[in-house]
Amino acid sequence: xxxxxxxxxxxxxxxxxxxxxxxxxxxxxxxxxxxxxxxxxxxxxxxxxxxxxxxxxxxxxxxxxxxxxxxxxxxxxxxxxxxxxxxxxxxxxxxxxxxxxxxxxxxxxxxxxxxxxxxxxxxxxxxxxxxxxxxxxxxxxxxxxxxxxxxxxxxxxxxxxxxxxxxxxxxxxxxxxxxxxxxxxxxxxxxxxxxxxxxxxxxxxxxxxxxxxxxxxxxxxxxxxxxxxxxxxxxxxxxxxxxxxxxxxxxxxxxxxxxxxxxxxxxxxxxxxxxxxxxxxxxxxxxxxxxxxxxxxxxxxxxxxxxxxxxxxxxxxxxxxxxxxxxxxxxxxxxxxxxxxxxxxxxxxxxxxxxxxxxxxxxxxxxxxxxxxxxxxxxxxxxxxxxxxxxxxxxxxxxxxxxxxxxxxxxxxxxxxxxxxxxxxxxxxxxxxxxxxxxxxxx
Ligand SMILES: CSC[C@H]1O[C@@H](n2cnc3c(O)ncnc32)[C@H](O)[C@@H]1O
Ligand SMILES: [Zn+2]
Numbered sequence: 036x037x038x039x040x041x042x043x044x045x046x047x048x049x050x051x052x053x054x055x056x057x058x059x060x061x062x063x064x065x066x067x068x069x070x071x072x073x074x075x076x077x078x079x080x081x082x083x084x085x086x087x088x089x090x091x092x093x094x095x096x097x098x099x100x101x102x103x104x105x106x107x108x109x110x111x112x113x114x115x116x117x118x119x120x121x122x123x124x125x126x127x128x129x130x131x132x133x134x135x136x137x138x139x140x141x142x143x144x145x146x147x148x149x150x151x152x153x154x155x156x157x158x159x160x161x162x163x164x165x166x167x168x169x170x171x172x173x174x175x176x177x178x179x180x181x182x183x184x185x186x187x188x189x190x191x192x193x194x195x196x197x198x199x200x201x202x203x204x205x206x207x208x209x210x211x212x213x214x215x216x217x218x219x220x221x222x223x224x225x226x227x228x229x230x231x232x233x234x235x236x237x238x239x240x241x242x243x244x245x246x247x248x249x250x251x252x253x254x255x256x257x258x259x260x261x262x263x264x265x266x267x268x269x270x271x272x273x274x275x276x277x278x279x280x281x282x283x284x285x286x287x288x289x290x291x292x293x294x295x296x297x298x299x300x301x302x303x304x305x306x307x308x309x310x311x312x313x314x315x316x317x318x319x320x321x322x323x324x325x326x327x328x329x330x331x332x333x334x335x336x337x338x339x340x341x342x343x344x345x346x347x348x349x350x351x352x353x354x355x356x357x358x359x360x361x362x363x364x365x366x367x368x369x370x371x372x373x374x375x376x377x378x379x380x381x382x383x384x385x386x387x388x389x390x391x392x393x394x395x396x397x398x399x400x401x402x403x404x405x406x407x408x409x410x411x412x413x414x415x416x417x418x419x420x421x422x423x424x425x426x427x428x429x430x431x432x433x434x435x436x437x438x439x440x441x442x443x444x445x446x447x448x449x450x451x452x453x454x455x456x457x458x459x460x461x462x463x464x465x466x467x468x469x470x471x472x473x474x475x476x477x478x
Contacts, residue, residue, distance in 0.1 A: 157181065
């Protein structure tokens, strides 16, 4: 015995940005990991005097950040990437996406599409995603196989599909799935699709279960002007007002998009403690509108970032979402100090974890949390010089610079190589679906 503490892994890096405490950058530090948990963060010079690790990884030109959390996606929609571009949301759904889903989406489609999404997300530094899609058991299986952390959507929509016949059937299937999986990397959210596809009765039913089980509700809300118009015409209320009346507004609500908000609505969201999943790329590509992120953040609302699905983005790239969120907040508020780099990093990590009720487990690099870690390699000429690594991560770097990813201490990406998924197999399965979808498409 040499008096050193035995641990599984020691990661030494040039910089560590732990997110908690806020705006800290640690130079030449190390993270000690044992049994998937962060045991210690200490100066690299002291680490070898205190710990004996089975594996030591030295990252001389890298920054370590908490794994990125994609707070809103439809992972399996990677298989429809680039299939329906340049049309607005309602036409996109009604004319292109729903008919195609109706024809092709089954359990195997969701398994293959979600595996493809996991590969893309791991390569882009994402360690956790919040999903909403049909056949969520396939999503759970794909997430487990990839080693990622995932919040699985117990999806509900008030029309029949190959997955479920009616709202009660969707709900029963989601609850069964939740009972079936007691996996340390999986959590569950209720996922009613949107105010224009879910009835009052269904929302009330979901709320009853969500309160009983203290489980988040993940829903699209205030995505477009059309959604607000349709709601006013059919109920006399704006969508958020309707959800307030139904009792849906609470700290358990993850409201996705939230464009076209009045000042009163921003106050309401804050008052009820709801979280927002901001999806800047999807909002711009579908011309849905702009979320008023600067006033929302000023109000103190918890805002995370999401990519939405690859059929409306068309990437699952959280570096892109961080950069766009920061730039859009500045452009729309007319204030260059709106949404600085450290705040964008927090949105893409800790805020997402808090929205999902996972803030005690992941989202920052502190002792006792899971070792969900992303390493970014700063050796490229495009990152030179580096005065401030937080600035580079948001404004300069891209996902191509992600070199290593760990979830719960397990390495999923090593020097840009996937450890749990086989890219050749993914290409093969994707080509199969592309052929089938292309054959039935009118394009
Ligand atoms: C009921 S499973 C999810 C459902 O949502 C559709 N979808 C994907 N992206 C969006 C979006 O931005 N707004 C609304 N609905 C979206 C997806 O195609 C599935 O049908
Ligand atoms: Zn969406």
